[in-house]
Amino acid sequence: MRFTTRLLTTAVIASAFAAPAMAEGTLDKIKESGVIVLGHRDASIPFSYLADGPNPIGYSHDLQLKVVEAVKKQLKLPNLQVKYNLVTSQTRIPLVQNGTVDLECGSTTNNLERQKQVAFSVGIFEIGTRLMTAKTSGVKDFPDLKGKNVVTTAGTTSERLLKAMNAEKQMGMNIISAKDHGESFLMLESGRAIAFMMDDALLYGEMAKAKNPANWVVTGKPQSFEIYGCMLRKDDPAFKKVVDDAIKATFKSGEVNKIYSKWFMSPVPPKGLNLSFPMSDEFKELVAKPTDKSAEQM
Amino acid sequence: MNYNWDWNVFFKSTGIGSEIYLDWFVSGLGWTIAVALVAWIVALGVGSVLGVMRTLPNKLLSGVATAYVELFRNVPLLVQLFIWYFMVPDYLPESAQVWFKQELNPATSAYISVVVCLALFTAARVCEQVRTGIQALPKGQSAAALAVGFTLPQMYRHVLLPQAFRIIIPPLTSEFLNIFKNSSVASLIGLMELLAQTKQTAEFTANMFEAFTLATLIYFVLNMSLMTFMSWVEKKVRIPGMMGGAK
Numbered sequence: 001m002r003f004t005t006r007l008l009t010t011a012v013i014a015s016a017f018a019a020p021a022m023a024e025g026t027l028d029k030i031k032e033s034g035v036i037v038l039g040h041r042d043a044s045i046p047f048s049y050l051a052d053g054p055n056p057i058g059y060s061h062d063l064q065l066k067v068v069e070a071v072k073k074q075l076k077l078p079n080l081q082v083k084y085n086l087v088t089s090q091t092r093i094p095l096v097q098n099g100t101v102d103l104e105c106g107s108t109t110n111n112l113e114r115q116k117q118v119a120f121s122v123g124i125f126e127i128g129t130r131l132m133t134a135k136t137s138g139v140k141d142f143p144d145l146k147g148k149n150v151v152t153t154a155g156t157t158s159e160r161l162l163k164a165m166n167a168e169k170q171m172g173m174n175i176i177s178a179k180d181h182g183e184s185f186l187m188l189e190s191g192r193a194i195a196f197m198m199d200d201a202l203l204y205g206e207m208a209k210a211k212n213p214a215n216w217v218v219t220g221k222p223q224s225f226e227i228y229g230c231m232l233r234k235d236d237p238a239f240k241k242v243v244d245d246a247i248k249a250t251f252k253s254g255e256v257n258k259i260y261s262k263w264f265m266s267p268v269p270p271k272g273l274n275l276s277f278p279m280s281d282e283f284k285e286l287v288a289k290p291t292d293k294s295a296e297q298m
Numbered sequence: 299m300n301y302n303w304d305w306n307v308f309f310k311s312t313g314i315g316s317e318i319y320l321d322w323f324v325s326g327l328g329w330t331i332a333v334a335l336v337a338w339i340v341a342l343g344v345g346s347v348l349g350v351m352r353t354l355p356n357k358l359l360s361g362v363a364t365a366y367v368e369l370f371r372n373v374p375l376l377v378q379l380f381i382w383y384f385m386v387p388d389y390l391p392e393s394a395q396v397w398f399k400q401e402l403n404p405a406t407s408a409y410i411s412v413v414v415c416l417a418l419f420t421a422a423r424v425c426e427q428v429r430t431g432i433q434a435l436p437k438g439q440s441a442a443a444l445a446v447g448f449t450l451p452q453m454y455r456h457v458l459l460p461q462a463f464r465i466i467i468p469p470l471t472s473e474f475l476n477i478f479k480n481s482s483v484a485s486l487i488g489l490m491e492l493l494a495q496t497k498q499t500a501e502f503t504a505n506m507f508e509a510f511t512l513a514t515l516i517y518f519v520l521n522m523s524l525m526t527f528m529s530w531v532e533k534k535v536r537i538p539g540m541m542g543g544a545k
Binding site for chain 2: 156176
């Protein structure tokens with residue numbers, strides 16, 4: 001009896017999550033409150049991260065600010081207030097859905113599973129999933145990983161690809177799933193893993209943080225390409241159009257090249273290191289033909 | 299909130315071999331139980347010895363046990379785990395370091411670290427339960443035992459501990475449940491226990507609420523069964539006429 005009551009309570013609490021859908025669009029909400037809430041990350045270098053000061057910085061964040069400018073213009077709200085909300089890979093989707101965050105720009109891959117929950121802007125970046133390893137490790141490509149310890153960050157596409165590769169090709173790798181990119185790199189640096197598989201841009205970002213960046217190299221044939229997008233609520237065409245148009249305008253005017261070289265081809269905080277990561281052909285293609293589709297849909 | 303519910307998600311393929319997401323939860327539960335049970339057995343042993351030490355007349359022994367409790371109870375569990383996993387191995391001899399970090403399967407080295415961490419942390423808490431259990435007994439008990447000629451070990455073995463352990467079954471039960479819940483810290487060093495598998499499912503499917511609801515239910519049912527088991531043990535070992543025995 002007591003057990004049943006407890007079970008029922010749990011069920012009631014669970015169903016409370018299924019609150020009624022928000023009727024009004026994001027633009028109305030912003031106009032009413034005079035505030036736009038931006039979702040950002042704390043350690044996605046150089047996309048969206050905290051270095052010095054309370055506000056995020058990064059490539060994705062610069063594009064996010066372009067959107068804020070466009071919203072100001074559209075709503076004729078020059079004094080629009082910007083509020084920041086830190087998200088993690090676990091909280092980013094629910095916080096966009098429940099209205100806490102209006103727009104998240106970080107390093108979020110646009111994929112089919114996520115499209116069921118949220119809408120994506122046109123792609124803001126394109127990465128390939130590759131390996132980082134010590135220059136002296138002898139690892140050149142994925143086949144060299146047979147029987148080795150390999151680290152990747154939990155919940156990423158790389159983790160899925162690596163596990164699938166391990167099963168299909170019977171490579172006998174020991175796969176470590178670390179909780180975030182920083183910890184993955186710590187596993188690599190402390191010798192627990194011989195290689196770290198992740199989005200190439202993020203690998204360069206981790207390298208920039210390393211004690212001795214010259215010891216590391218990014219290598220291997222990309223196992224997949226992924227398009228990052230900004231996340232916003234589903235079924236909100238008015239807001240999506242403002243976001244998309246703002247990003248497309250930066251692409252078209254060539255301003256994106258300036259933002260790109262600021263974050264990928266020049267020294268960036270916190271250590272003032274240059275990622276030296278030239279724009280890939282895949283990303284150039286995306287800039288020429290912006291799309292809100294995921295890489296798997298292309 | 300426009301959330302797209304899909305309870306069938308657990309039966310979908312993970313895209314890795316022929317696994318479905320439910321398989322991940324099953325294997326996660328297995329790791330959770332393997333971590334918590336082994337850590338609990340060690341914690342119970344170490345904690346009992348420390349608890350007895352804290353009640354001994356010897357100042358040095360009781361001082362050592364007190365210092366242990368203060369150290370392990372006052373440092374956050376997560377910090378302790380990172381120390382065991384990231385720092386302690388760096389101070390091992392060179393050959394042991396290579397063995398622990400590279401030759402050992404990473405799941406095994408994470409498992410060893412988390413079991414050691416949880417066992418030593420929980421031992422401090424068990425120690426306090428055992429000490430209070432012993433101290434809750436009337437002074438006359440130990441006085442009488444010594445008066446009839448029991449040695450100190452005999453007194454603990456035949457008079458104090460059998461009663462103390464019976465008294466502390468309810469608080470020990472909560473420590474037993476706590477170790478299962480605390481085992482979720484293992485997800486932070488890459489051990490794929492229940493919480494890690496839940497987070498992974500949530501990430502891969504973008505159905506976080508379903509994944510976390512299932513995990514909640516699993517933890518709930520697991521802990522309810524442990525509670526039922528422990529209250530059965532409590533009844534089973536009860537001595538008629540003694541504490542609570544009159545019910």
